[in-house]
Amino acid sequence: MRILHTSDWHIGRSFHGHSTLDALRGVLATLTEQVRSHEVDVVIVAGDVFDSATPAAGCYTLLSDTLAALRDTGARIVVTSGNHDSAARLGFQSALLRDGIHVITDPRTVGTPITIDDEYGPVHLYGIPYLEPSLVRHLWGGIELRSQAQTMDHAMSLIRSDLAGRTGRSVAIAHCFAAGVEPTPHLERDIQQGGLDVVPLSIFEGVDYVALGHIHGQQRLSDSVRYAGAPLHYSFGERDRARGSWLVDLDAAGLGSVEWLDLPVPRPLDVIRGTLDELLHDPRFDGAVDAWVAAQYTDATPQTDPMRKLQARFPHCATVAHMPDHVQAEDGLTYAGRVRNARTPVELFDAFLAHVRNGEGASDAERELIADVVQERVAAEASA
Structure with missing residues (x-):
């Protein structure tokens, strides 16, 4: 079975006030052609399909058009919700879509696979929508779910329990911050980097491939655990990261090979x-x-x-x-220290200018001007 792993489309996100819909439409059209030319059997979209819980009408149109075009290639599509998506709105969208497009938004379905057969037998695809511990713990009473690690561990235990009664290969789809992600200048804007939100890789053991979303850059955490990243650059911190998706081949024994497919960058x-x-x-x-x-x-x-x-x-x-190149703070004083050391109004102004100019104090001409203004002010007050 051949799988294309993509994620984090963020339909509707702007780039410093500029719409990205047209650029994303072109990139997703290229992705669709890759699905066709590589004869992909299943397309996985691992969360954050939309950028907000209240997408504009044009965002729904782009999603519907793209999913329909992907389905026309003959591929099946499995979409999970991310932390940016409104699970309810994305789930409502699923009712309007045709056969072969699966949208997974309900935490209660975790552990129930979408099973697709190929020449080697069944492949079980387990979608895990984004699980906010405080919002889902009531679904599984008696289990402590206070962190992403605990919640994802429970979700994977449900998957492994279901797998124990099945034969065939398996894929898990999740949207989280997994341990081992390479540091980048600009991680996904909603990631909390405290220990409670880091999901250990050991939690994902027991399946043949794990398709992750949430990080916007391509990441290989292990042979079988990967992030595809976003199809567009959504920040300057991402500019050196390739855009694309993973082409995953499952053979009779499990994971066969994984290849990276580049996507075009509409504007560098x-x-x-x-x-x-x-x-x-x-x-x-x-x-x-x-x-x-x-x-x-x-x-x-x-x-x-x-x-x-x-x-x-x-x-x-x-x-x-x-962003000045240098700081002329040779005296080593803080702003407060310079103010305390100022003996004249001119020195006080000079201390302020050095503070707001990254160490560059008043020029000789500015000092003369400041001295003239101060003198005029003193004279005015004396004659009042």
């Missing part, structure tokens, strides 16, 4: 750094003109209207940050 992401003048004119940044851009300008002081200026060269500039 680039982080550029330099003085504002360099960013606006230096030819070395020509390659970023058509990219999504996160600009970091290193001038000692904040510049006027940098976003408008940068967008004249980089139409898709999404963020601008003032």
Whole structure:
């Protein structure tokens, strides 16, 4: 059996205020063609189909069109809900879909597989919707479920118990933060990285393949436990992570092979750094003109209207940050310390400017101007 493992479509998410629906539609069309050309039997979508619990109408249209196109290839589809999805809304959508498309949102179905046969016999696909411990513990009375690890452990115990009475191969589909994920600059925005929310890999033992969702970058935790990541880049921290899905082959004995299939990147992401003048004119940044851009300008002081200026060269500039190259804090004093040491109003202003300018105090011209203003103020108060 050939399985395509994808996840975290996040239909409806914006990228720094820009809609991603058209870009995602194109990427999912490519994914559908990969399913057709590779003769995929089952497509797994491991959670976070939508980006919010209240998707706009266009999000439902994109999902329905994509699932219908995938089904037209002859593949079966298994979708589970993630922490961003409204299980109720996604579950309602399932009633409108045709045969061969399975949407799993009800925690009470954990341990009940979708079974599909191939030439080697049955393959049991166990979908685990996102399980928030506080919301599902009442379903399994007498069992302590206070963490993701405990809750996922219980879900997998239900799966192993069901498997004990069956023959054939098995796949688990889950949406969680598993132990061993490689650190990245920008992990999925809702992950809590405390020990209570980390699911040990040992919990997933007993099945042939585990298709995970929740992390937006491709991750291989073991041969049989993997994250596919999101099909689009949803943050600049993800820019160096490939976009795509896992092509999983199950043979007669279980897991046969796993291959990565790249997806196109509709618009690359680039982080550029330099003085504002360099960013606006230096030819070395020509390659970023058509990219999504996160600009970091290193001038000692904040510049006027940098976003408008940068967008004249980089139409898709999404963020601008003032990040000076150096800090001139040679005295080692805190801001409060500099204020205490100030003996004149000019020195007090200089301490403030050094604080807000990342160590760059007043220039000679600014000191003269400040001194003139202070003198005028003193004279005005004396004559009042």
